[in-house]
Amino acid sequence: MTSSDKPYKxxxxxxxxxxxxxxxxxxxxxxxxxxxxxxxxxxxxxDREVIFHSENGILxxxxxxxxxxxxxxxxxxxxxxxxxxxxxxxxxxxxxxxxIRGGHLDVSLLGAFEVSEAGDLANWTTEDPxxxxxxxxAMDLAVGAKEIRVxxxxxxxxxxxxxxxxxxxxxxxxxxxxxxxxxxxxIDVTPQGLFVLEMVEGxxxxxxxxxxxxxxxxxxxxxxxTPPDAIAA
Amino acid sequence: MxxxxxxxxxxxxxxxxxxxxxxxxxFGTVGIADDLLEALHAQGARELTIVHNNAGNGDTGLAxxxxxxxxxxxxxSYPRSGDYSAFLKAYRExxxxxxxxxxxxxxxxxxxxxxxxxxxxxxVTAHTKLAEGKETREIDGxxxxxxxxxxxxxxxxxxxxxDRWGNLVYDQSARNFNPIMAMAADLSVVQxxxxxxxxxxxxxxxxxxxxxxxxxxxxxxxA
Numbered sequence: 001m002t003s004s005d006k007p008y009k010x011x012x013x014x015x016x017x018x019x020x021x022x023x024x025x026x027x028x029x030x031x032x033x034x035x036x037x038x039x040x041x042x043x044x045x046x047d048r049e050v051i052f053h054s055e056n057g058i059l060x061x062x063x064x065x066x067x068x069x070x071x072x073x074x075x076x077x078x079x080x081x082x083x084x085x086x087x088x089x090x091x092x093x094x095x096x097x098x099x100i101r102g103g104h105l106d107v108s109l110l111g112a113f114e115v116s117e118a119g120d121l122a123n124w125t126t127e128d129p130x131x132x133x134x135x136x137x138a139m140d141l142a143v144g145a146k147e148i149r150v151x152x153x154x155x156x157x158x159x160x161x162x163x164x165x166x167x168x169x170x171x172x173x174x175x176x177x178x179x180x181x182x183x184x185x186x187i188d189v190t191p192q193g194l195f196v197l198e199m200v201e202g203x204x205x206x207x208x209x210x211x212x213x214x215x216x217x218x219x220x221x222x223x224x225x226t227p228p229d230a231i232a233a
Numbered sequence: 234m235x236x237x238x239x240x241x242x243x244x245x246x247x248x249x250x251x252x253x254x255x256x257x258x259x260f261g262t263v264g265i266a267d268d269l270l271e272a273l274h275a276q277g278a279r280e281l282t283i284v285h286n287n288a289g290n291g292d293t294g295l296a297x298x299x300x301x302x303x304x305x306x307x308x309x310s311y312p313r314s315g316d317y318s319a320f321l322k323a324y325r326e327x328x329x330x331x332x333x334x335x336x337x338x339x340x341x342x343x344x345x346x347x348x349x350x351x352x353x354x355x356x357v358t359a360h361t362k363l364a365e366g367k368e369t370r371e372i373d374g375x376x377x378x379x380x381x382x383x384x385x386x387x388x389x390x391x392x393x394x395x396d397r398w399g400n401l402v403y404d405q406s407a408r409n410f411n412p413i414m415a416m417a418a419d420l421s422v423v424q425x426x427x428x429x430x431x432x433x434x435x436x437x438x439x440x441x442x443x444x445x446x447x448x449x450x451x452x453x454x455x456a
Contacts, residue, residue, distance in 0.1 A: 055336060056260045056409050072263070073407040079261035079314065082406075090405060092412040092440065093260075094344040097337025101357065132288075132324050133333055135363065136311040140337035143356045174360045 008202030010154075010183040015227040018043040019198075020109055020151050020181045024050045031055070031100060031141060033110040033123075034078040036151050040109060043231070051085075053105060055137040057096045060088020077137070100137065101144040108145035110138070112152045112177075114167045117214035119177040119189040121150065122169035142173035154182035155211050163187070163194070164213035184208060186225060193217055198225035237399045238428060238449045242272035245422045245450040249278040249387055252305075256343065256385035256414040257285040257295055261314060264407035266391040266424045268452045270294035273389070280305045284343070284385060286336060286410060288312035288320035299323050308383070310336035333363065338380055340413050346382035347416035354379055385418035392441070395425045396432070399446030400439045408440060415445040424452040 011019070017039035024030055024044055031053045032038050041063070044050045052061040055077045062083035065071070070081040084090075091099075099105060112123040124138040142148060155161055163180065180187045185208055186198040195217050199208055201224050209216050239245050246269055249255070255273070259265030274297050281304050288309050289296035296319035298304050307329060312320050323329045334342070335357050345353055354377035358364040368379040390411045392401040401423060403411060415421045428451050 054406075056263075056406050058406055071405065073404040075261055075263050075406055079263075084405070090403070090408050092408055093336070093340040093410045094413045097340055101337055101355070130325075132312045132321070132331055134311040134313045135333055135335050137336040139335040139357045139361065139363065143359075170362045171360060173357075 006202075008184070008200050008207070011200060011225070011227060012183070014039060014043075014231050016151055016181055016183055018227050018231050019186065019225065020149065021045075023149075023179070024048070024107060026050070028106040029053055029059070029104065030107045030109065031105050031145065033108070033141065035111045037109040037111055038076070038078060040151070053096070053099060054082070055096055055100065055141075057091050057093060058082075058084065058088065059091065059099070060085040062088065097137070097140050100140045103144060103146055105145040107147050107149060108141045109149050109151060110141060112150045112162070113169050114162050114164055115150055115152070115177050115180055115189070116167045117163075117165055117189070117194060119175045120167050121148070121172045121177050122167040123150075124172045125170050127170065138172050142176050147178050148176045149179040149181065150177050151181045154184040159211070161211055161213045184211070187216070188219070195219045196222055198223055200225045236397045237443075237446060238397060238451070242268050242424070242450055242452065243275065245269060245424070245448050246272045246276050246387070246389075248420075249273060249276055251278050252280045252282075253278055253386040254282045254284065254384065256388040256418050257283055258388065258390050258409065258411040258414045260286050260406070260409040262290055264391050264403070264409045264411055265294065266389040266422075267294045269389040269422060269424050269450070270298065274298050274301065274303070279303050282306040282308065284308045284339065284383065284414075286310055286339070287314040288317050290315040290317065292319065296320070299329065302328065304329050306330040306332065308332040308334055308339065310334055310339055335363065339383070340410060342380055342383035343385070343413050343417035345380075346384040347413070350382060352379055352381045383417065385414065386420065388414040388418035388421040390415055390421060390423040392423050392425045394427050394429050394434065395423060395446070395449045396429055396434055396443075398431060398443035399423070399449055400434050400443045401425070401441035401446065402434055402438055403440055412441045415441045420447050421445055422448040422450070424450050426453055427451065
């Protein structure tokens with residue numbers, strides 16, 4: 001069965017980022033991890049003011065610069081050219097991480113390889129012996145924000161679940177993830193287990209369960225996950 | 234009259250001994266004292282321990298120090314950044330040691346030394362591989378890991394402007410590790426784009442007060 005034969009259509013990267021962005025509240029201070037989380041900045045509703053933090057010393061990260069307007073001394077955590085929003089400021093690294101570790105950020109939206117039923121996060125190493133490990137700010141980000149949310153594909157490239165009873169890869173931090181946005185569903189991690197808040201259209205709990213390690217519970221108020229048509233593949 | 238400006242980059246890095254711990258500011262390719270790193274290569278010190286967020290880029294600066302066998306150890310958070318082929322070769326040939334430290338822990342360890350403190354407990358790395366072998370303590374019901382202060386023999390810094398006392402201002406995200414490393418080394422050396430008259434920097438905007446700076450050299454802005 002090819003993906004086009006499935007009765008449901010997984011979200012693309014932009015649609016996943018859009019969904020995560022809808023949950024960022026007005027006035028929130030938010031750190032976006034490198035990769036897919038960074039895309040979420042583009043999808044914050046226009047009537048909401050959200051302030052983005054970058055680990056390399058920026059509070060009030062703006063959008064990508066227009067072509068030709070890049071400044072060599074203005075980069076984000078992913079080392080891509082960026083801009084400063086009006087009202088944005090700079091600080092040194094120790095203060096940037098004080099904000100991260102000290103509970104000053106409202107939300108940290110991170111990428112992940114695996115998340116466990118208990119909210120354990122594995123996102124820093126795949127233990128490839130031919131390359132040196134790198135941790136960057138991952139472990140700081142995973143312990144400090146008021147709420148840690150993850151955005152990742154529901155399964156790996158071979159179709160194996162990435163939401164597991166226990167992580168198989170080395171942990172970044174235990175018990176920290178509160179919400180998971182995947183290309184198939186939005187899932188809350190609670191002391192009572194994993195609760196499915198939203199599923200893509202055509203998805204059933206049975207099918208989603210077959211792609212997930214631990215037991216899933218369907219939230220009473222669950223709804224269909226339907227991104228706007230404008231955010232197409 | 235105090236004047237911390239020196240004539241050139243060779244004078245700026247004079248006296249670095251074999252085995253020195255060198256704090257190298259910068260994040261990616263931004264805020265790095267490329268010219269001071271080249272001068273350190275020419276100066277000749279060996280068996281260096283480098284503290285940096287990444288592990289060199291391309292074939293100049295820190296990458297050249299590594300590829301010419303002058304670095305014994307790298308303390309960093311994320312070596313796999315940009316073109317890190319010089320580091321990768323040395324890592325695979327096991328000619329240098331890697332100490333991997335989370336980014337916020339590297340900066341706080343230096344901050345701790347600068348503040349005259351003997352270390353700190355942090356929840357970062359608790360229950361992970363990076364805490365193996367480290368002292369732990371439960372504080373308010375949460376496991377914390379003890380981190381030692383980190384001190385440099387020399388810090389190689391980059392700023393936008395300095396005055397003759399060594400007060401510094403930076404350029405946007407090029408500030409990054411510079412103010413922390415400036416505080417954490419016995420000898421702090423900065424390359425700047427421009428020297429300005431004492432009194433012309435806004436006292437409210439100075440990010441590194443002169444007490445932390447020993448030598449200033451004007452290299453000019455990047456082309």
